[in-house]
Amino acid sequence: MKCYEVDNEAMIYYLPRELDHYAADRLKRKTEEIFAQQTVRYLIFDFEKTVFMDSSGIGLITGRFRRVNDQGGKVYVIHVGLGIDKILELSGIYRIVQKMDSKEDILKEMVEGGYYA
């Protein structure tokens, strides 16, 4: 199972079942090169499989946010369940990250907003 995918200037992270310090570090290392190799403007964090997250997950998102923010990018979270939502809400991350239902909804918003040709 792939843990990430790159499509044009968008990168999607398929987050693991448990997003802790161990998992966040592994994900960071695996995707580090991609940021050096190409322009990534849009980030999508997919929580579909995720049932646990701690503050290391917040560190992962804010760290990646800094990278795309310089490029005028945007960060989304999708398939957020109640337990994960509580953590994201508490962290205040919704000030910089947008919650959407699915990837399709993000694409729709991008096309309508004129982000995508």
Next chain:
Amino acid sequence: MHNTNEMTVEFQSIPQNESFARMVVAAFITGTNPTLEEVSDIKTAVSEAVTNAIIHGYEHKEGIVKIRARVDGRTVYLEISDKGCGIQNISQAMEPLYTSKPEEERSGMGFSFMEAFMDRLEVESTYGVGTIVKMWKEIGVTGHPYE
């Protein structure tokens, strides 16, 4: 009926043990009949404390993390300790968003999460000797938001 139970577990300070620590504590508190949300809150708090011990206490070096857990009726008491470097300035460490390791992309929210998800938090630390994090939570207080 008033039940008490106690356990102690010690493990090596490696990141792979973070999930082990959460599972052990979650299994131990089952007898208090917690809601899914309460289990989740406690797992998050344990994860934060154990991660701190590994990253900050032992600074990724070898060491032993110890968890003492006690159930007294519906009160859960947790003590997570390390014999690592200790915290020089506890009040600064506990400030929301403060991190001594921004280069590791730590969020600085570890203690904030422990405070938010538990009822009470106490941190004792001696520089060069180690740190003890003590946390309490009453089970059966929060509702059933998942139902």
